[in-house]
Amino acid sequence: MGADVKLYYDICNGKLSKSEKEKQKIALVQDAYNNEFDKIRVEAEYAGIQSPENLALIAQAMNSLINFIKVNQYLDISDNLKEKINSYADKVVIREGERVKPRDVEEEKDYLRGDLIEVAKDKKVEERFDGIRDQDIFEVALYALGVEKSEYDKREDKLDFIKVNYKKSLKQIQQIKDLDRREEAKQAITTVKSFLLDGSEFSPEIIKIA
Amino acid sequence: MAKSISSSSQILINEGLQPNINHVNKEAKVDILDEEQGLKSGLTNSNQRQEKVEEVAKKVANLIDIIANDFGSKEEALKVDNIFAANQAKVKRENSQLSKDELKVKATDEVYDLFIQEEFVDGAISAYDKKGLDFADVEIRSEFDGLRKYDIHQKD
Numbered sequence: 001m002g003a004d005v006k007l008y009y010d011i012c013n014g015k016l017s018k019s020e021k022e023k024q025k026i027a028l029v030q031d032a033y034n035n036e037f038d039k040i041r042v043e044a045e046y047a048g049i050q051s052p053e054n055l056a057l058i059a060q061a062m063n064s065l066i067n068f069i070k071v072n073q074y075l076d077i078s079d080n081l082k083e084k085i086n087s088y089a090d091k092v093v094i095r096e097g098e099r100v101k102p103r104d105v106e107e108e109k110d111y112l113r114g115d116l117i118e119v120a121k122d123k124k125v126e127e128r129f130d131g132i133r134d135q136d137i138f139e140v141a142l143y144a145l146g147v148e149k150s151e152y153d154k155r156e157d158k159l160d161f162i163k164v165n166y167k168k169s170l171k172q173i174q175q176i177k178d179l180d181r182r183e184e185a186k187q188a189i190t191t192v193k194s195f196l197l198d199g200s201e202f203s204p205e206i207i208k209i210a
Numbered sequence: 211m212a213k214s215i216s217s218s219s220q221i222l223i224n225e226g227l228q229p230n231i232n233h234v235n236k237e238a239k240v241d242i243l244d245e246e247q248g249l250k251s252g253l254t255n256s257n258q259r260q261e262k263v264e265e266v267a268k269k270v271a272n273l274i275d276i277i278a279n280d281f282g283s284k285e286e287a288l289k290v291d292n293i294f295a296a297n298q299a300k301v302k303r304e305n306s307q308l309s310k311d312e313l314k315v316k317a318t319d320e321v322y323d324l325f326i327q328e329e330f331v332d333g334a335i336s337a338y339d340k341k342g343l344d345f346a347d348v349e350i351r352s353e354f355d356g357l358r359k360y361d362i363h364q365k366d
Contacts, residue, residue: 105361105362105363105364108360108361108362109331109332109360109362111360112331112346112348112350112360112362113325113326113330113331115350115351116290116325116330116350117322117325117326119290119350119351120294120318120321120322120325121322123294123318123321123322124318124322127314127315127318132311132312132314132315133315
């Protein structure tokens, strides 16, 4: 998928009209997912479990991925597209590939609960970004990413702004020579990221890195 | 439960004699006690879990009632967003002194705390079932529309 993502960036940076760009991005994502689909098909064939039903399920998963991208307007968010595609592709393939790899009822329940928890975490993130939750800790977490609260407040693209600064912090951490310190900083920044973007709870590491 | 006795005691019983209970193998006694203890704690755990499932089911049933009342149809409880909305309404009734933002945060936390309980899905299945709904039909995210339902029901 790496080459596809590179192509995606090329499209983003190219001189295409908005609608052409969107069409190409959708086609690109569809191609990328088709590649994954082919891999699964070959694996299923090799394992002797290929069936029209399996393939229909996986094809359905692919369409859902496209729908997901449209719904979430990922067309205009280049930074984490690869991550999102992979995570969502994993999710739908696991979910839809039940017949390829059967799961029992208890696993299904865990999966359902996991999806519900994710929704609740998303709500927490929204509330943090709306300025109605954990504001003191939120400010410290922003500071850990090198962002002043006043600067953050001025931004309209708050989510992207945080994502970009998270990536910048990661790059800075890569330059730390002491391996132990680098690892410690990486863990701390991951905690900050989880708090800000994944709806996780406050952790003392946020204070530590700040 | 049948208690095990030592072979020497069995011989005495067969011969019409009273075995000395002190002859009973001490290790066997300990085994019996351990087994009984294990079964008791197994039952206790099972009962505790069932109690938690019922507790969750009660909370979920309450939310379904709020949804049916506020949204005009119990089927609206099949949308996760409405579960959050119903809990906000519940929190508002219980905490009239809180601000709008505080209510929202508290309500989200409560739903989160409900979801993370291991017994949540079983409790929800039970509550939805009692209202004539199937929790497997719950709509979590719009992008999941059209995907197959969660297979969360025990097969006979």
